[in-house]
Amino acid sequence: MRASELAELAAFAAVARHRSFRKAGEERGVTASAISHAVLSLESRIGIRLLNRTTRSVSLTEAGELLRSYVDPAFGEIASALDALNKFRDTPFGRVRINVPNSIAPFVIGHVIGPLLENNPNLQLEISATDRLVDIVGEGFDAGIRFGERVSEGMIALRLKQRLRLVVVGSLAYFARRPIPETPHDLKRHLCIQNMFPSGARYAWEFERDGQPVTFHPSGPLSLDDHELMVEAAESGVALAYVWENRVEKQIASGELIQVLDAWCQPEEPLYLYYPSRRHPSAGFRALIDTIKEA
Structure with a gap:
């Protein structure tokens, strides 16, 4: 097989994975038009349409689904073969892609980046920080970080040491106008920021x-x-905020923000690093796991 034909198959596999020419181009480091041209060339060469294209979406034809079922394992075998060569190197070589919630990324993965890259200079680390719920397999990630051990079937969950918690904070100026709440029930008389997921859904x-749980649904204007x-x-x-304690440690220490209801704010569920059980962990990914454990 010629290099150009292999590149066409790789472009097709990326589009099939992301259902998007733009995202496939970002993964491959080329433009969306270059990906589209490669897939069109592949379809022309084999004489079969592999993708259904509209102005809003991309989907696989039956032939495309069949080809993907063969191509994905083949590229996986190639990646494993290249990774096996790491035993002949001093440090792992290759790319590791991690997904982590944006709201906790700085204090969950931030301290890992320096030691990992310093000890593994040939490693390429990609961290996608988003609070959107991500399908790490479908979007080509090696692993993700998430609260709780309730992960999808076929995943391995590795518990991390951190246990984070959400706290309620307000400024001196705010509390100059309103009394400090003594219990969560007092929040009904306060202006409270509504916390949103990227989907637009609010969370309590x-x-x-x-042992007494209390759930409060803010209804403030923000x-x-x-x-x-x-x-x-x-x-x-402007209002009270319900945010990760790690993000406001400095402001609380300096007096810029006042933390309230401390006795009511309990640690969240443990954090887990999760990854597909069927995927052989690369040397670079194993280096990431070792660095997280040490950190």
Whole structure:
């Protein structure tokens, strides 16, 4: 097989994985038009249409599904073969792609980056930080980080040491106008930022004390899906924010923000690094796991 034919198959596999020429191009480091041209060339060469294209979506034809069922394992075998060569190198070589929620990425994976790259200079690390729920297999990630051990079938979950918690904070200016809440029930008389998922769905503020859970649904005028913006809004005195404690440690220590309801704010479920059980972990991925364990 010629190199150009292999490149066409790789382009097709990327489109099949992402259902998008743009995302396939980003993965391959080329333009979407280059990916489209490669797939069209493949279809012309074999005389069969592999993709259904509309202005809004890309899907596989029956022939495309069949080809993908053969191509994906083949490229997996090639990747494993190349990874096996790492035993002849001093450090792993290759790319590792990780997905982690944007709201916790800085204090969950941030401290791992330096040691990992310093000890593995031939490694290419890609971290996608998004609070969107991601299908790591479908989007080509090696692993993801998520709360709780409730992961999809066929996944391996490795528990991380961190246990994070969400806390309620407000500014001195805000509490100059309103009393400090003593229990979560008092929040009904406060302006509270609504926390959003990227999908637009809101999630509740959850508390617990002495085995007594309390769920509060904010109804304030401000809704945000970014914790940095929540912190800035709280600092400006607009409203109370429900954010990760790690993000506001400095502001609490300096007095810029006041933490309230501390006894009611319980640690979240443990964090897990999860990855497909059927995928042979590459040397680079094993290096990532070892660095996370050490950190």
